[in-house]
Amino acid sequence: MGALPEHDYSPSSHHLSLLQEVVDDRSGESEALIRSYKRSFNGFAAYLTDEEAKRLSSREDVVSVFPSRELELHTTRSWDFMGFYQPTSVTNLPAAGGDVIIGVIDSGIWPELPSFDDRGYGPPPAKWKGVCNGGTNFTCNNKIIGARHYSGTGSARDLQGHGSHTASTAAGSVVKDASFYGVARGIARGGVPWARIATYSVCGLTCSSADVLAAFDDAIADGVDVITISIGRRSAVDLDRDTIAIGGFHATKRGILTVHSAGNGGPDPATTASVAPWLLSVAASTIDRKFESKVVLGNGKIFTVNKHFFAV
Numbered sequence: 001m002g003a004l005p006e007h008d009y010s011p012s013s014h015h016l017s018l019l020q021e022v023v024d025d026r027s028g029e030s031e032a033l034i035r036s037y038k039r040s041f042n043g044f045a046a047y048l049t050d051e052e053a054k055r056l057s058s059r060e061d062v063v064s065v066f067p068s069r070e071l072e073l074h075t076t077r078s079w080d081f082m083g084f085y086q087p088t089s090v091t092n093l094p095a096a097g098g099d100v101i102i103g104v105i106d107s108g109i110w111p112e113l114p115s116f117d118d119r120g121y122g123p124p125p126a127k128w129k130g131v132c133n134g135g136t137n138f139t140c141n142n143k144i145i146g147a148r149h150y151s152g153t154g155s156a157r158d159l160q161g162h163g164s165h166t167a168s169t170a171a172g173s174v175v176k177d178a179s180f181y182g183v184a185r186g187i188a189r190g191g192v193p194w195a196r197i198a199t200y201s202v203c204g205l206t207c208s209s210a211d212v213l214a215a216f217d218d219a220i221a222d223g224v225d226v227i228t229i230s231i232g233r234r235s236a237v238d239l240d241r242d243t244i245a246i247g248g249f250h251a252t253k254r255g256i257l258t259v260h261s262a263g264n265g266g267p268d269p270a271t272t273a274s275v276a277p278w279l280l281s282v283a284a285s286t287i288d289r290k291f292e293s294k295v296v297l298g299n300g301k302i303f304t305v306n307k308h309f310f311a312v
Helices: 011-022 050-057 088-092 162-171 209-222 243-253
Strands: 033-037 043-046 070-073 101-106 144-149 175-180 183-188 196-201 226-229 257-261 280-282 291-296 302-307
Touching: 011 033, 011 043, 011 050, 033 209, 043 209, 070 209, 101 144, 101 162, 101 209, 144 209, 162 196, 162 226, 196 209, 209 226, 209 243, 226 243, 243 257
Parallel strands: 101 196, 101 226, 144 196, 226 257, 257 280
Antiparallel strands: 033 043, 175 183, 291 302
């Protein structure tokens, strides 16, 4: 997945010409092409046989060829626990962080949640070049300023909850009196609560690495400042076959930080799935909170059960 040439160049035409040379059915190159990546870097996704992929990879002008894989989703008070305290001026004033745009590549977002309320916000910053293409039953606001969907669901609306969770962790507005059915009542907020959000929905029933690359291609060109993605493999792979490492590399070239989840494995050694040196890899840890339940036996003995695994 290479950089775009600086001279006049038509990516889609070039991609079709490459396919024309390797696809056995000479009339089928247009049907083989699934998507061209052409806004921020140069590449494409296509239906190929093993032999066609081998022929394509043997060309000197091709960096890498690899199959699109299904990726998995990686899973209130954690910011304070980590010492990420914010003065009152930051949590109450949109001007402090209001021009920061965080691109969230995930399962979409549920825009009506209190964490994405846009009261107090002005219009999107002038640097924003994206669109609100949220599809069916989706509306942006001055908090969620951009939306795109890729997975075939027809909407950027989050039907799983994972994308809304990760978006609110990064940039959720301050929500007072939040709790889990009355437990652990307090204030919920994201790391930068006044940041804007652009959502890129790449997960339906599955998360395709080809769709993830398309989201990176758009997010970089749209003008986000940070990309956060909590999707990935179960284990690390070569960087030239890792779509998130590739997308993050091109984001880094444009001065955009990519924050990536370390994976669902662990705590054994060598279980981190995010290993590219240009990514900020984030893993789960412990937290100073317990959800306790009392178990009372027939003989009167009481045991305290603690749910102690938390995602930071």
